[in-house]
Amino acid sequence: MGQLIGAHSALTQELSAQLVEQHGLTMSEVEVLLLLSRAPEHSMRRIDLSRDVRLSPSGVTRMLDRMEATGLVEKGACKQDARVSYAVLTEAGMSKLQEVWPDHVAAIERLLGERFDARELNELKELLNRVADQVECEPGS
Amino acid sequence: MGQLIGAHSALTQELSAQLVEQHGLTMSEVEVLLLLSRAPEHSMRRIDLSRDVRLSPSGVTRMLDRMEATGLVEKGACKQDARVSYAVLTEAGMSKLQEVWPDHVAAIERLLGERFDARELNELKELLNRVADQVECEPGS
DNA sequence: AGTCAACTGTTGCATACGCAAGCTTCTCTG
DNA sequence: CAGAGAAGCTTGCGTATGCAACAGTTGACT
Numbered sequence: 001m002g003q004l005i006g007a008h009s010a011l012t013q014e015l016s017a018q019l020v021e022q023h024g025l026t027m028s029e030v031e032v033l034l035l036l037s038r039a040p041e042h043s044m045r046r047i048d049l050s051r052d053v054r055l056s057p058s059g060v061t062r063m064l065d066r067m068e069a070t071g072l073v074e075k076g077a078c079k080q081d082a083r084v085s086y087a088v089l090t091e092a093g094m095s096k097l098q099e100v101w102p103d104h105v106a107a108i109e110r111l112l113g114e115r116f117d118a119r120e121l122n123e124l125k126e127l128l129n130r131v132a133d134q135v136e137c138e139p140g141s
Numbered sequence: 142m143g144q145l146i147g148a149h150s151a152l153t154q155e156l157s158a159q160l161v162e163q164h165g166l167t168m169s170e171v172e173v174l175l176l177l178s179r180a181p182e183h184s185m186r187r188i189d190l191s192r193d194v195r196l197s198p199s200g201v202t203r204m205l206d207r208m209e210a211t212g213l214v215e216k217g218a219c220k221q222d223a224r225v226s227y228a229v230l231t232e233a234g235m236s237k238l239q240e241v242w243p244d245h246v247a248a249i250e251r252l253l254g255e256r257f258d259a260r261e262l263n264e265l266k267e268l269l270n271r272v273a274d275q276v277e278c279e280p281g282s
Numbered sequence: 283a284g285t286c287a288a289c290t291g292t293t294g295c296a297t298a299c300g301c302a303a304g305c306t307t308c309t310c311t312g
Numbered sequence: 313c314a315g316a317g318a319a320g321c322t323t324g325c326g327t328a329t330g331c332a333a334c335a336g337t338t339g340a341c342t
Contacts, residue, residue: 006195006269007149007269007270008149008150008152008153009153009195010195011149012149012150013195026328028328045290046290046291047289047290047291054147054150054151054154055328055329055330056329056330056331057290057291057292058291058292058293058329058330058331059328059329059330060291061291061292061293062292062328062329063328063329066328081289081290081337081338082290082336082337082338083289083290083291083336083337083338084289084290084291084337085290085291115271116268116271120268123264123268124265124268127257127261127264127265127268128147128148128149129148167298169298186320187320187321188319188320188321196298196299196300197299197300197301198320198321198322199299199300199301199321199322199323200298200299200300201321202321202322202323203298203299203322204298204299207298222307222308222319222320223306223307223308223320224306224307224308224319224320224321225307225319225320225321226320226321
């Protein structure tokens with residue numbers, strides 16, 4: 001049964017290393033950029049980000065702190081509910097995503113393409129899609 | 142493509158939470174117990190553990206420190222090569238593994254059984270096995 | 283209106299990990 | 313056989329993260 005653990009950590013470690021080395025971003029941060037790019041107004045509530053990237057609320061707070069410091073996102077207020085604050089994608093964040101995303105996809109395809117053919121890839125995708133319903137993976141407008 | 146990572150990480154977070162809550166062990170620690178239980182003399186070199194559980198050498202040092210503190214493993218010297226030190230499974234460690242492993246396997250099968258039938262499970266295992274092997278054997282880019 | 287539970291977000295503390303540097307020991311080469 | 317370099321391991325430091333506690337806000341129920 002250990003192959004589950006092994007496959008997960010092997011993939012994420014390899015992809016994360018490349019991402020950090022080439023672009024200075026973690027996978028969670030890229031995921032946030034992608035989610036925001038596809039969201040209306042390029043903005044999401046922090047609590048929703050928390051669910052979608054599977055981080056605790058405090059983890060999201062700190063990740064967005066980092067991303068604000070580098071100018072990738074901004075904070076936005078909510079007029080209807082003073083509790084919530086939005087994460088809003090900046091122009092710089094959008095540019096960064098468009099710079100990073102092709103490399104990231106290429107890395108994934110290189111890793112998986114070395115051992116899987118197209119049919120197996122589709123099988124795998126179909127199986128895993130049932131585990132966690134995820135957004136499609138193209139940056140939004 | 143992000144669903145590959147997302148699905149795995151959703152599963153492993155769930156499994157890890159159960160493991161920590163019910164038995165006070167991380168998945169890496171369980172993996173170490175399992176590897177040692179299958180190894181000759183119930184012992185392995187730290188460097189080999191490092192590769193098998195995909196942790197850095199320093200990560201292994203600290204994990205084994207924790208496991209020694211709770212009596213699950215012991216340190217062993219190597220007479221032929223004074224550089225290497227072994228991690229050796231104790232009786233307590235063996236007992237712990239026998240206590241933990243059935244629960245862990247049951248949790249995995251429960252989580253996956255909710256979504257897959259037996260045939261799909263075998264497909265998935267086969268595919269994931271190759272992910273782990275492939276990345277592990279990479280010469281380094 | 284008043285109260286209280288639920289929700290959103292942040293902060294203090296603890297933890298697990300990686301990387302770079304260092305130490306010791308081994309091995310290989312000239 | 314001496315020195316260089318590799319191998320195994322540990323340590324110092326930085327970082328990403330979770331949990332628990334907290335504060336502010338909202339809404340629901342009395």
